[in-house]
Amino acid sequence: MAGTPLAYWADPKMDGLALEVIYENGAFVRAATRGDGSVGEDVTANMRTVMNLPLRLRGNDVPSLLEVRGEVVMKNREFQELNRRQEEAGEKVFANPRNAAAGSIRQLDPKVAASRPLRFMAYGVGRVQWASPLMAWTTQHEIMERLGGMGFEIPPQTRLCASRKEVAEHYRLLMETRDSLPFEIDGVVAKVDSLEMQRALGFTSRAPRWALALKFPARQEYTVLEEIRIQVGRTGVLTPVAELRPVRLAGVEVSRATLHNKGYIAEHDFREGDTVLIQRAGDVIPQVLSVDLEKRLEHSVEFAFPDSCPVCGSEAREDGEAVRCTNSACPAKTVQRIIHFVSKAGLDMEGVGRTWVKKLAENGVLNTPADLFTLTKADLLKYERMGDKSAEKFIASVERARETAPFWRLIAGLGIRHVGEQTARILASAYVDLDALGMATREELQDLDDVGPIVAESIHGFFGMPETQELLARFREAGFWPVGGAEEPAPSAESPLSGKVFIFTGTLPDMSRSDAHKLVEERGGTAVKSISKKVDYVVAGENAGSKIAKAEKLGLTVIGFDAFMDMVRQGE
Known part of the structure; x- marks a missing residue:
């Protein structure tokens, strides 16, 4: 192989739901999502309804076992028609084709999936077992040709490239013509064509050495920053939010985006009325990047960050990068605490909408959870x-929460600062109820995994407040008193991130570290800053540095940022 010019197979990087479909002796038997890379979700019944998936492979020379990897997608035109029907029926419309495809495949009723215009696009194989080794494929392009012959639809605009220069030319071509393709794509995947060379190159802990995902730059648009509004969160943090003139971006209408904090506004000098450049970081989070100073209004004024809470008028003090309302009884904190209590990060009360919580709280009907x-x-x-x-x-x-909510969900729902789902589970396994947890000393708390002095102080301080003791008494009176101990349930599998611990290292493309932490925590995971054996995934950006070496010594799983974002999308 030495000195042999390398050929590359280039696929468009489909923006759908990653799946694997399995065939035994030519018959379709099973389908599963990729999940966390080891354990996925069984979606066999729904995949049987996908219009272009072969239930029996064509031809006689098929493997006895064949695992085909691909993406479930929707054509843009068919997606638009689906949304039109949803809107006419008064039902929820989907943000983009990927969300529509993922949501359809995860439906409990296969009839729903059958009613949606889903397609399976094959891009490779996993395990393959042949009756004779002489029948085995030798190149990636042969695999794709044979998959097409067996009845699979393969992505449009695939190409066998004779050199890296041709890969680059194909990347530029697809980036220029992506809007004319029938499907959403977000880049190109280049693979060494020779399977022998693929085996020789092998894998790193993050990805195969023989494949490279070449992402397109994030889509960007200019729009007008019409207003900077200050939101008050459940811990009292004053968060500036950009109210934007609505604009379509990467298939989604964007009308607002976080401006992070006081320092971010000052650094970029964002002002109301400015024309600003926005993008969706990782194609998920709307982000305001910069100002077009040439279009700045003549009489614009610098934004003055408030030094008092816009809701209750109490003093707001700087706390590191954050500015916080000092009033523990601030009505905005009350609303956000109850919203958090009923959300997926708390008790997961699916039928209790945040809009109604806000209305009931503003009317004085809800003052505490x-x-x-x-x-x-x-x-x-x-x-x-x-x-x-x-x-x-x-x-x-x-009522369902009153009767069945696990103790860890109650702890997570209380909104104790620095206590996420993972820490809540640890606390719930160590203490039998809220009374026992409230009597724990700082030293006892620090003896637990993942509980350091800052977290211990936060927990101890929370239970020392009179309002907390009053809340606990109200819970007991209402017959809502979950208990914990060693029998705490395993983490939920709703999201690949649920119950997992992540650490980020290096520079993340198109996303700040705090945004990445927020993505993890919103999906039931925990983001930490120091590496240890408790970490499930090390997410490596550019210039990752010494943490990778330490992760490998500890035997931790290291993944790239693209793989992390795939996990995020699979949970949507």
């Missing part, structure tokens, strides 16, 4: 837009 357990259907039906079914669903969701 405990008030949820005293609400009646009659209380809800007093509101004009609350229908009978919605009220029943709301109350049923609260």
